[in-house]
Amino acid sequence: MQERFDVIVVGAGPAGNAAAYTLASAGMSVLQIERGETPGSKNVQGAILYADALERIIPTFRDDAPLERYLIEQRFWMLTDDAYIGSNYRSAAFNRPPYNRYTIVRAQFDRWFSGKVQQAGGLVICETTVRELIFDGERVVGVHTDREGGAIYADLVILADGVNSTLARKAGFHAELQPKDVALAVKETLFLAPEVIEQRFGLQGEEGVAIEMTGAITHGMVGTGFLYTNRDTLTIGIGCLLSNFVQQKIPPYELLERMKAHPAIQPLLAGAELKEYVAHLIPEGGYNAVPRLYGHGWMIAGDSAGLVNSVHREGSNLAMTSGRLAAETAIALREADRPFTAENLSRYRRRLDDSFVMKDLKKYRRLPATLHENPQFFTTYPGMMNAAMHEFITVDGTDKKSKEKAIRRSLGERRGWFGLVGDAFKLWRAFE
Amino acid sequence: MHIVVCIKQVPDSSQIRVHPVTNTIMRQGVPAVVNPYDLFSLEEALRLKDRVGGRVTVLCMGPPQAEMALRKAISFGADHAILVTDRAFAGSDTLATSFALASAVRQIGRDMAVDLVFCGKQTIDGDTAQVGPGIAKRLDLQLLTYVSQIDAVDPERREIVVRRRAEGGVQVLKTRLPCLITMLEGSNELRFATQAGIFRAARYPVQRWDSKAAGIEDPSRVGLKGSPTVVRKVFAPTPNTQRADLISCESGTPEDLAATLLAKLTTRNPELAALLGRAGMQETGR
Numbered sequence: 140m141q142e143r144f145d146v147i148v149v150g151a152g153p154a155g156n157a158a159a160y161t162l163a164s165a166g167m168s169v170l171q172i173e174r175g176e177t178p179g180s181k182n183v184q185g186a187i188l189y190a191d192a193l194e195r196i197i198p199t200f201r202d203d204a205p206l207e208r209y210l211i212e213q214r215f216w217m218l219t220d221d222a223y224i225g226s227n228y229r230s231a232a233f234n235r236p237p238y239n240r241y242t243i244v245r246a247q248f249d250r251w252f253s254g255k256v257q258q259a260g261g262l263v264i265c266e267t268t269v270r271e272l273i274f275d276g277e278r279v280v281g282v283h284t285d286r287e288g289g290a291i292y293a294d295l296v297i298l299a300d301g302v303n304s305t306l307a308r309k310a311g312f313h314a315e316l317q318p319k320d321v322a323l324a325v326k327e328t329l330f331l332a333p334e335v336i337e338q339r340f341g342l343q344g345e346e347g348v349a350i351e352m353t354g355a356i357t358h359g360m361v362g363t364g365f366l367y368t369n370r371d372t373l374t375i376g377i378g379c380l381l382s383n384f385v386q387q388k389i390p391p392y393e394l395l396e397r398m399k400a401h402p403a404i405q406p407l408l409a410g411a412e413l414k415e416y417v418a419h420l421i422p423e424g425g426y427n428a429v430p431r432l433y434g435h436g437w438m439i440a441g442d443s444a445g446l447v448n449s450v451h452r453e454g455s456n457l458a459m460t461s462g463r464l465a466a467e468t469a470i471a472l473r474e475a476d477r478p479f480t481a482e483n484l485s486r487y488r489r490r491l492d493d494s495f496v497m498k499d500l501k502k503y504r505r506l507p508a509t510l511h512e513n514p515q516f517f518t519t520y521p522g523m524m525n526a527a528m529h530e531f532i533t534v535d536g537t538d539k540k541s542k543e544k545a546i547r548r549s550l551g552e553r554r555g556w557f558g559l560v561g562d563a564f565k566l567w568r569a570f571e
Numbered sequence: 572m573h574i575v576v577c578i579k580q581v582p583d584s585s586q587i588r589v590h591p592v593t594n595t596i597m598r599q600g601v602p603a604v605v606n607p608y609d610l611f612s613l614e615e616a617l618r619l620k621d622r623v624g625g626r627v628t629v630l631c632m633g634p635p636q637a638e639m640a641l642r643k644a645i646s647f648g649a650d651h652a653i654l655v656t657d658r659a660f661a662g663s664d665t666l667a668t669s670f671a672l673a674s675a676v677r678q679i680g681r682d683m684a685v686d687l688v689f690c691g692k693q694t695i696d697g698d699t700a701q702v703g704p705g706i707a708k709r710l711d712l713q714l715l716t717y718v719s720q721i722d723a724v725d726p727e728r729r730e731i732v733v734r735r736r737a738e739g740g741v742q743v744l745k746t747r748l749p750c751l752i753t754m755l756e757g758s759n760e761l762r763f764a765t766q767a768g769i770f771r772a773a774r775y776p777v778q779r780w781d782s783k784a785a786g787i788e789d790p791s792r793v794g795l796k797g798s799p800t801v802v803r804k805v806f807a808p809t810p811n812t813q814r815a816d817l818i819s820c821e822s823g824t825p826e827d828l829a830a831t832l833l834a835k836l837t838t839r840n841p842e843l844a845a846l847l848g849r850a851g852m853q854e855t856g857r
C-alpha cells in the first residue's frame with residue numbers, strides 16, 4: 140500500500156513542529172518524520188524560548204507548555220582569566236505577564252509541541268530516519284526512509300532536519316558546511332535545588348536569569364559562553380567556531396571545564412551536580428551562507444537553512460517563524476489550487492525577507508567575517524576593559540586625572556590608537 | 572493460535588538519576604520505555620505467529636501514557652493492543668497487578684481462546700519477577716520460566732516443547748497448552764519495524780479498559796486496597812568507594828601468598844588480629 144500525504148515534514152524540532160502544526164491546523168494531511176526516539180530526544184537541552192514566535196503559532200501556549208522560568212534579568216560579561224566586567228539589566232517590567240522570554244528544557248518542550256501537532260491532526264512517526272528525497276525529474280515527490288518499504292510520497296516536502304541537513308546536501312540543494320560557518324557548542328545541565336538557585340541569583344518563584352559571556356573563556360576563539368537558570372537545573376555552555384577548534388586543538392569539553400572553573404563562574408555552580416552533557420553544531424554563517432530555500436516540491440526551514448542569529452543567540456524563534464511561513468505559503472497555494480512549483484514557492488523567500496528573520500540576518504551580514512578576521516574582539520578587548528575598570532576603582536592614592544591618563548595610555552599600548560579606531564569602525568559596520 | 576504478551580512501561584533505568592539534594596529518585600523527565608525483558612517475549616510471540624499463524628495481543632496495565640509502549644509493540648507486528656487503565660489500579664503491588672492482568676487475560680480470551688501468555692523474566696523497575704507466575708497461578712496455566720528457546724509448538728495436539736535454563740544445565744520440557752512463558756534475555760533479537768508497521772502503530776486505536784471492562788468485579792482486590800505490600804522507602808545505596816587490592820609476593824608460592832594476605836588483613840583490621848591471636852593461643856595451649 141502506498142502512503143501519500145499533502146506534505147511531509149522532516150524533523151520534529153521547532154522548525155518542523157511549527158510547520159507541521161500550522162499545516163495540520165489548516166486541515167492539510169501532514170506526515171512528520173523524526174529520527175529520534177521521541178521528538179526532542181535528539182535535541183540540545185536548556186535553551187531560551189522567545190515567546191513571540193511561538194505566540195504567533197499557538198497563542199495559548201502558556202497554558203500548558205513546559206516552561207521553566209521567565210527571564211527578568213540579562214547579564215553580559217566580558218571575562219579575563221580572573222576577572223569580569225559586565226552589565227546587568229533587570230526590570231520590573233519583565234515581571235508583568237505576558238512574559239517575553241523563558242528558559243525551557245528542549246526535550247520536554249519539543250515533546251509538548253509535537254503533542255500539539257498530533258492533536259491538530261498531524262501524523263507523527265519517530266525512530267525513522269529519512270535517507271533521501273525521491274525525485275521525479277526536478278521535482279521532489281517524496282522521501283525514502285531507513286525502514287523496509289519506506290518510500291512515502293507527498294506533493295511537498297519541508298526539510299527541517301537541523302544544522303547538518305544531510306538531506307539537502309545529498310540532493311545538491313546546498314554545499315558542504317564550512318567550518319568557518321558553524322560553531323560547535325557544548326553544554327551541560329546541572330542540578331541545583333530551586334531554593335539555592337533563587338537565593339544565588341536573587342530570584343523569586345519562577346523568575347530567571349540569563350548570563351551571556353565573552354572574553355578569555357574562549358581562549359582567543361570566536362565564540363561566547365552562557366548560563367541560564369531553569370527550575371531546578373542550570374544550563375551552562377560555550378560555543379566557538381569549528382574552524383577555531385580545529386586550529387587551537389582545545390577539546391570542547393575541556394573548554395567548558397575551564398570556563399566552569401573561572402573564579403566568577405565557579406561560585407554560581409557550587410554544589411550543582413551534572414545531569415547531562417551534549418555537543419551540537421550551530422550554523423553561524425549568517426546571511427551570506429543562507430542557501431536556496433525552495434525548489435520544485437520542497438522548502439527548507441530552521442537550522443537546516445542556516446537561519447540563526449548568532450549575535451543575539453536566537454535560533455529556535457527563527458526556526459519556528461520560518462517553519463510557519465513555509466507552511467502558510469503551502470496553505471495559501473493549496474487554497475488557490477496552485478501547484479507547489481519553485482516559482483509558486485518563491486513566495487516563501489519573499490515572506491522571510493519581509494520578516495525579522497532575514498532582516499536581522501542581513502543587518503549582521505558582515506559580522507561573521509569581521510569577527511573571524513579580528514580575534515582581538517575576544518582577546519584584547521576584554522583584557523583592556525577589565526584592566527581599565529581595575530585601575531579606575533582601585534583607591535591607591537593616585538589622583539583621578541592621572542588614573543584616566545594611565546588608562547588611556549594602557550588602551551593605546553594594548554591595541555594602538557589606530558587599531559582602536561579601526562576596530563570601532565569595523566564593529567560599527569558589522570552592526571550597522 | 573492466540574498469544575497474549577504482557578508488557579510493562581518502565582522508566583529508562585539508564586537515565587534515572589537520584590536527586591543529589593533531596594536524595595529521591597527523579598522520575599520526572601525520564602523517558603519511558605518498554606521493559607527490555609518483555610521485548611524478548613514479544614519477539615518470540617511474533618516468531619511463533621510467523622511459524623504457525625494466529626493472533627498476538629499485547630496487554631499492559633498502567634497510566635494512559637503507557638499507550639506508547641503498546642503502540643511500539645504494534646509497530647513490530649502485534650495485532651491488537653489493550654491498555655488496562657483505571658485510577659483504581661494506582662498503588663497496585665505484584666499481588667494486585669497479577670490479579671488485574673489475569674482478569675484481563677480472561678476477558679481477552681472471550682473473543683478468541685488464549686493458548687499462550689508471555690511475560691518478561693522481570694521488570695527493571697519493580698524487579699520482582701512475581702507477576703508472570705502470579706498470572707499463571709490464577710489462570711491455572713502451566714508455567715515455564717527462563718525459557719531460552721521454543722523448539723516446537725503444535726496447536727492441534729496442544730503441546731509445546733521448550734528449552735529452559737536451569738542451574739547447571741538446560742532442561743528440555745514439554746507441556747500442554749495453554750501455558751505461560753517468561754523468556755530469558757538474549758534469547759532472540761528484536762526485529763526492526765517496517766515502514767508499514769510504523770504507520771499502523773501511529774494510527775492504531777489502542778483499546779482502553781477500565782477495571783470493569785477488565786472483568787474486575789471487586790475493586791478492593793486491586794490498587795492500594797488490594798495490595799498488602801507497601802514500599803516504605805526507596806533510596807540509592809551509597810556507592811562502595813573501596814578499591815580492590817592486588818596482592819602479590821616475590822616467591823609466589825601459595826604459602827607466602829597466604830601469609831602476605833594474612834598480614835595485610837591483620838594490619839587493616841586490628842580486631843581481626845586480636846581475634847586470630849587469641850585463637851592461635853588457644854591452639855598452642857591445647
Ligand SMILES: Cc1cc2nc3c(=O)[nH]c(=O)nc-3n(C[C@@H](O)[C@H](O)[C@H](O)COP(=O)(O)OP(=O)(O)OC[C@H]3O[C@@H](n4cnc5c(N)ncnc54)[C@H](O)[C@@H]3O)c2cc1C
Nearest residue numbers: 577632664665668690691693694697698699700701702800
Ligand atoms: C521502585 C519500585 C519498587 C516496588 N517495590 C515493590 C515491592 O517491594 N513489592 C511489591 O509488591 N510491589 C512493589 N512495587 C510496585 C508494583 O507496582 C510493581 O511494579 C508491579 O506490581 C509489577 O511488578 P514488577 O514490576 O516487579 O514486575 P515483575 O513481576 O518483575 O514483572 C514480570 C513480568 O510481568 C509483566 N508485567 C508486570 N507488570 C505489568 C503491567 N503493569 N502490565 C503488563 N505486564 C506487566 C511483564 O511481562 C513483566 O516482564 C514497586 C514498584 C516500584 C516502581
Ligand SMILES: Cc1cc2nc3c(=O)[nH]c(=O)nc-3n(C[C@H](O)[C@H](O)[C@H](O)COP(=O)(O)OP(=O)(O)OC[C@H]3O[C@@H](n4cnc5c(N)ncnc54)[C@H](O)[C@@H]3O)c2cc1C
Nearest residue numbers: 150152153154174187269300301324419441442454455458
Ligand atoms: C548549545 C546551543 C544552545 C542554543 N541555545 C539557544 C537558545 O537559547 N535559544 C534559541 O532560540 N536557540 C538556541 N540554539 C539554537 C537552536 O537550538 C536551533 O536554532 C533550533 O533548534 C533549530 O531548530 P530546527 O527545528 O531547525 O532544528 P533541530 O532543533 O535541530 O531539529 C531537527 C530535527 O530533525 C531531526 N532529523 C535530522 N535529520 C533527520 C532525518 N534525516 N530524518 C528524520 N529526522 C531528522 C533531528 O533528530 C531533530 O529532531 C542553541 C543551539 C545550541 C547548539
